[in-house]
Amino acid sequence: MSSPCPICGKPVVLTFRPFCSKRCADVDLQRWLSDRYVVPGTDEDEENPPSTDVARE
Numbered sequence: 001m002s003s004p005c006p007i008c009g010k011p012v013v014l015t016f017r018p019f020c021s022k023r024c025a026d027v028d029l030q031r032w033l034s035d036r037y038v039v040p041g042t043d044e045d046e047e048n049p050p051s052t053d054v055a056r057e
C-alpha cells in the first residue's frame, strides 16, 4: 500500500519515511539540493549576454 523508496525501490521503513534508510534519505537530499543549485536556468548557454538594461521607456 505504501509506495516503495523513491531512491532504490525497496520497502519503506517507517523511521525513514518515505525512504528505506538514512542513506536513501541523504541521497534524495543531495539530489534535491543539487537540483536547486543547477536550476537557475543556465544549462548550456555560456554566452548569455548581460541583459541588464530592460528599461525601455
Ligand SMILES: [Zn+2]
Binding pocket: 005, 006, 007, 008, 009, 010, 019, 020, 021, 024
Ligand atoms: Zn532506499
